[in-house]
């Protein structure tokens with residue numbers, strides 16, 4: 109049986125960062141990477157641009173094959189982890205082979221969560237998580253006249269914009285009352301909604317699909333209020349969840365994701381997890397949260413790699429902070445931190461109808477908790493630092509609210525230059 | 526071995542916020558007058574006394590500029606493979622054809638080094654103008670510098686390190702840096718003399734019958750270093766072998782007890798390179814004064830203390846001025862004499878090369894000012910800063926001399942800082958009275974005038 113010092117499962121952001129971290133500390137320990145995806149590493153985040161045709165599929169890879177040679181990584185694409193036998197420290201792969209590991213990091217990400225709508229198994233719908241999904245959606249989009257996007261998160265909204273621009277009639281169906289809830293506040297959501305409607309999309313918030321059926325090449329959606337929609341293209345984008353069947357009988361504790369501590373260690377010895385598959389401590393309260401965003405996958409992958417390699421420089425995870433950037437119809441929206449206004453907290457907003465600039469700051473005791481902007485650029489990385497450092501901003505909060513860009517930079521170069 | 530890269534350095538103390546750098550950048554990069562598009566952003570600071578925010582060292586301007594990080598976070602969060610660290614130039618390259626304008630890099634960067642250019646809707650970042658940054662010459666105050674020292678480190682990294690990997694120096698000692706660089710540069714065909722002092726104390730002579738260097742090394746007496754080395758060199762010449770005869774001696778070994786043999790060798794034009802590591806005292810044996818210890822400095826033999834009952838004198842450090850050793854060596858008309866500082870490695874390297882060349886035909890003398898964290902009493906991470914302040918205050922002047930070209934300055938200081946900037950950087954001058962400080966400042970001026978006369982050139986101040 110093949111034996112490896114470090115086994116990496118997955119080949120996206122968390123996995124690649126783990127490799128980098130391991131090699132910074134341990135130049136020789138054997139590394140094996142197994143991944144379900146047949147392609148060179150790429151990011152799910154780039155897929156909306158593959159769908160739109162802006163990025164050519166062969167031009168989105170994060171690493172070339174030489175990367176694996178240079179880092180002495182035995183790279184095995186196209187083979188999934190099937191089961192983890194933790195008692196023996198052995199990974200069983202989909203092709204039946206086994207690999208013994210000293211240490212393993214699970215970086216298998218998440219998969220589209222498919223809602224249990226009656227009839228969904230009878231219709232041909234799209235999802236967006238892999239390069240194959242993106243190519244298929246790109247081809248279908250070119251022929252689509254009537255498209256329905258289920259779910260108004262960022263994945264759904266991105267795809268909806270692509271479909272609108274490709275000339276389809278698009279309807280977005282969202283269960284909650286607000287678009288992009290969880291990412292942006294009500295004002296931002298309104299601006300986003302207006303941009304979509306102005307470009308011809310229909311938006312049905314507070315709507316639930318109760319029934320799906322095929323009608324020739326069409327899909328018929330029945331909504332909670334009894335109305336029906338006909339679509340020649342259905343995209344299901346109702347969130348993500350990790351697929352963790354491979355952990356059955358492994359003893360690795362899971363909730364919504366794989367539970368990890370501040371060094372990305374799971375409940376079982378020699379097993380780490382990072383990225384969208386992991387459930388780690390949130391920054392704002394100590395509960396374990398799913399923070400399925402790219403920057404967090406990178407940070408967690410780095411910590412896991414350092415911890416596995418025994419790098420003494422490893423520092424505890426600061427906790428997951430929501431961070432999002434979003435472009436829609438030539439405008440941009442940025443959100444950093446918590447959208448909740450806690451007891452004793454204050455919310456300050458300003459909005460300029462003419463320029464469409466919107467800014468919202470959430471503070472408590474002089475500390476920044478969250479900052480949201482539409483068409484108002486600020487350095488999200490700097491704001492995130494002010495949040496996680498819990499910097500006392502009492503004396504500058506008015507100026508920060510007026511000029512988040514320059515004041516953030518001023519603070520940055522004084523505090524962590 | 527990792528590579529080192531050139532970098533743009535900002536000195537906020539020299540910045541007056543004129544914005545010329547930003548204008549130059551916006552013009553060169555975007556053909557625009559809009560300084561908000563500049564990739565270098567200078568920010569006036571308005572909140573110096575904010576609670577919880579350190580007031581900083583008195584500067585009032587801050588900088589936002591891509592740092593071309595060695596371990597760049599912007600690259601790790603880019604979903605499109607549009608950002609890469611270029612291992613040739615050190616620059617984080619941005620590939621506009623791959624970039625999807627998602628702005629995730631602005632989340633990754635905590636230094637505001639990559640941000641949105643509202644005019645194009647795309648991100649923009651400094652690319653150092655391909656190694657010729659337009660902002661640097663545009664700065665009228667020298668607050669921006671393009672540091673190219675990295676070339677030395679990259680080149681030196683390929684040469685063999687001829688010292689033992691572990692040395693017993695004090696933490697923060699820059700003599701190790703000096704020893705390793707010098708020996709790497711001089712190369713394996715060297716015979717090294719290290720008289721008593723910090724250099725053998727750190728391990729050049731080795732332990733348990735093995736040497737601390739990969740070249741022949743010997744440990745002469747303090748008194749006879751130059752004489753012995755001259756003899757060794759002559760013997761090698763006699764048997765027809767080309768070697769560099771190198772001495773690395775302390776200031777005590779050179780300027781006090783070793784002086785007569787040094788002076789004799791210089792006068793005879795012996796073919797050698799005599800390097801003095803001047804830490805201004807006998808630091809290895811417990812920090813006694815030497816003739817190179819400056820006026821007012823505390824040493825264990827020039828103590829500081831209160832007068833006892835009935836006694837008049839109050840001990841206030843050394844009461845004599847330092848001997849100007851390098852000028853004395855100029856008066857030997859050596860083939861090459863220079864002063865150097867580890868805070869200015871490019872300058873040091875140029876002088877080392879010239880000194881090596883001169884030692885083929887005659888006597889070369891290189892005097893390196895070498896701050897001593899233990900004996901001078903400053904924090905171990907401040908060695909370069911102390912060395913730099915010595916030069917910036919004119920306490921130390923960097924120059925070189927050859928009989929053909931005379932003496933000239935290699936790092937003229939246009940606006941020298943008051944000598945107190947140097948003195949306050951360390952503990953050995955902590956006790957100084959205003960009169961003593963005035964004496965030292967006066968000595969700096971006198972010294973400068975003296976060397977300027979020899980140089981027939983103004984040094985500044």
Ligand SMILES: Cc1cc2nc3c(=O)[nH]c(=O)nc-3n(C[C@H](O)[C@H](O)[C@H](O)COP(=O)(O)OP(=O)(O)OC[C@H]3O[C@@H](n4cnc5c(N)ncnc54)[C@H](O)[C@@H]3O)c2cc1C
Nearest residue numbers: 118119120121122144145188189216217383384401402405
């Ligand atoms: C369309 C879309 C848009 C997005 N936009 C953004 C955005 O704008 N900003 C943002 O922050 N985030 C965004 N995200 C989320 C972001 O892409 C993820 O958070 C990030 O990719 C997580 O990285 P990861 O390494 O944890 O997992 P993933 O990127 O999901 O990678 C998982 C890897 O594991 C492999 N794998 C899965 N199962 C197995 C198995 N059983 N055995 C072996 N290998 C396996 C997969 O092949 C893949 O290589 C977006 C996601 C999508 C789908």
